[in-house]
Amino acid sequence: MDAATPTTDLVVIGLGYVGLPLAQEAVRAGITVTGLDVSPAVVDGLNSGASHVDDLSADDVAEMLAGGFTATADPEVLGRASTIVVCVPTPLSDEGGPDLGAVSAAGRMIAERLRPGTLVVLESTTYPGTTEEVLRPLLEESGLVAGADFHLAFSPERIDPGNAAFGVANTPKVVGGMTERCGELAARFYGRFVAEVVRARGTREAEMAKLLENTYRHVNIALVNEMAVFCQELGVDLWDSIACAATKPFGFQAFYPGPGVGGHCIPIDPNYLSYKVKTLGYPFRFVELAQEINARMPGYVLQRAQELLNDAGLALSRSRVLLLGVTYKAGIADQRESPARPVARKLAEKGAALTYHDPHVEEWSVGGQDVPRALDLEEALREADLTVLLTDHPDYRPKLLTEHARLLLDTRGVLRRLDPEVPPQGRTTAPIEREGVQVL
DSSP states (O other): OOOSSEEEEEEOOOOOOTTTHHHHHHHHHTEEEHHHHHHHHHHHHHHOOOOOOOOOOOOHHHHHHTTTTTSOOOOGGGGGEEEEEEEOOBBOOTSSSSOOOHHHHHHHHHHHHHOTEEEEEOSSOOOTTTTIIIIIHHHGGGGGOOOOBBEEEEEEOOOTTTTTSSOOSSEEEEEEESSSSHHHHHHHTTTTTOOOOESSHHHHEEEHHHHHHHHHHHHHHHHHHHHHHHHHHTTHHHHHHHHHHOOOOOOOOOOOOSSSOTTTTTHHHHHHHHHHHHHTSSSEEEEEEEHHHHTHHHHHHHHHHHHHHHHHHHHHHGOOOEEEEEESSSSSSTTOOEEEEEHHHHHTTTEEEEEEEEETSOEEEETTTOOOSSSSSHHHHOOOOOEESSOOOOOOOOHHHHHHHHHEESSSGGGGSSSSSOOOTTTTTSSSOOEEEEEO
16 A cells, blocks of 8 residues: 555544544444544543443444544554544633643644645634634644645534434534635535534634534523522522523523533633634623623522521531532533532532532542542431532432422422423423422
8 A cells, every 4th residue: 555545534633522422423434433642541441442431331432443443642643544633622721711732732743744635624612713823824834735735624513411312423513614625525524424514604604603602502591690690589480480481482592590600612612702802802791791690600509508508597617518410411420610619619618518429420529628429319418407409410309309308409490390301491390399498
C-alpha cells in the first residue's frame, strides 16, 4: 500500500461523552474508526472493553471493538485518516472566557500529520469564528491550504447524556463548511450514519446555532427561576401555572425552576457567545442576567431550607441535612457544573452536618471535605432533620419521600408529577398536602 494512502476512514480526537457515541455510530455504519485520546487510562479501558461514559455500556464497547474500533494515544494515526473529527473539551478559563487549549493542541497535532484531501471537522462547542480564525491557521502550518488542499468544517455536537430517545443517529446534524465543497463533503460524511443532515451557510452559522440553542434554554430557565422566587412570596403555585400554560398548543414551551443549572452546555456555552459579543464593544445583557439569576439559585435553596427548619423549631447549624442526587441531571453519573456542590457548600458553611445519596456516585466531596454517603435510603430519610432533593433520579419516588422524610424540600418538582416515570416536562398534580414538605 502506498504510504500516502489512508488506512482508516475516521479518527475521533477526544473519547468523552461526545466523541465516543460518535465513534459508536460510525462503527455501526461500517466505517473504520480509531479513537485518539490523551488519557492512557481511557485508551486502555476502551481497548479492554470498559466504558467510562454513561450512555455506553461495556456491551456497547465490545460491539465497537468487534466492529474494528481501536483506541490509541499515538497521534501518528492522524496521518492515516480520511476524516478527522475533533471532540475535545472547551471549558471556561479562570477569566471566564473560552479555554481553547485543547482545540489548539489538537490542531497542532493534526497539522504535523495532515495529508492532502483530508476532511477535518471541529465539533467542540465554541464561539463563532473559531474554526476559521483559530483552527484553520494551525492546520495551515502544515503547508496545506484549507478549502484547496484539505477540507474544513464545523458541526456542533448535540449529545444529551442520559437521553434514551435521541442519540447521534436520529438527532439532526448541523454542518457548516469553510467552502461549499467543504460543507458538501462533511454533509456526505455524516450522512453515512446520521438520518438527517442540515447544511448551514458556513462554519460561523453552525457555531452560532449551538450557542443559540443553549442560550435559549439558559435564558428561559433563568426566567422561571426568578419567577419561582417571587411566586413564593406572592403565594402563587408556579408549577400549576406552568402546567396550565403548557396546555397551549402553540407559542409556549415549558421550562421548570431548579436549584441552578449544570452540565457543560447551559452554564458554560452561553459564556462563549457573551465573550465574543464583548469583543465588539458591548455586553450581551440577556446572557449576563441569566447567569446572575441562575447562579444565585443555590443561595435561594439555602434560604428555603433555613425557613423549613425554622418553622419546625430547628437551627440549620445543628441539623442533619440529606442531599438527594449530586449529578447535574437525572439518570447519569455526570457531575459537571452540578448545582449540588454550591448548595452543599452553602449549607456546610452554615454548620449543617451533610450526608448525600446518589445511586450513580460512590464518593463525593465539597471544598476538599468528603461527604458521607448514605447507603440505606429509607433509613437516611428517617434520620435526617431535612432532606433536600437536588437531582430527580428515578429512585426518588414521591411515595417514598413523603412517607419517610421528616422535612423535605423538593427543588425538582418530583412531588408534582402524576407518575414518577413522567419526565419534568410532564403534567403536574395538585400539591402534596403534608406539613414539612415543600416544592421549590
